[in-house]
Amino acid sequence: MDKVKKHMLIRSLLIHTLPIRTLPHNVLHMIKEYSRPLTKPNWRRSKPIISTYQLYLRCRLNIQSRFKLHCIIINNIYKTDWFYMYIFIKDKGIYRYCYYNNICDSTIVNIDGIKEAVYLYNGNNLFYEYRCVY
Known part of the structure; x- marks a missing residue:
């Protein structure tokens, strides 16, 4: 005991x-x-392999496949700040976006996908059709 x-x-x-x-x-x-990658010692400061715009294009072009993963990715892209900026610039133009958000257009025009939104706003749809077909 x-x-x-x-x-x-x-x-x-x-x-x-x-x-x-x-x-x-x-x-x-x-x-x-x-939990950290062994191949890159500076993994916290590395740039992403694929941008949100490139991922958006790939999923949008393969939307007919209806993969569940593509739907999840597209839904998550719709919630990002990048997508809001892309849609706003495509519909209302880059100058109005810069005016409402009080930023310079030279800082955002280099973001991937924003040039396409500017072209679409200006009515230059040839660039957009070329990108979607090929």
Whole structure:
């Protein structure tokens, strides 16, 4: 009986010293090491491989396939600031967008896809059709 009480006491002390929500230090270190890519040491400062605009074009061109992943990607793109800017510039022009948001047009014209929106606003649909067909 005495051994059982001693074992219960040690077990209760261990439970109270280590909270359930925290993991041991070596486990946290292992998770941290395996969660970052090994190929790029500066992975936090690297640029994305594909832009939102390129992803939007690929999913929009393959919309007939109706893959669930494409629908999820398109729905998530619709919620981005880039898509809002793209649609606003396509419908109302870059100067009006810059006026409402108090920014310079030279800073946003270099964003991928904005030049197409400017062309569409100006009525130059040849560029848009060429991009969609090919």
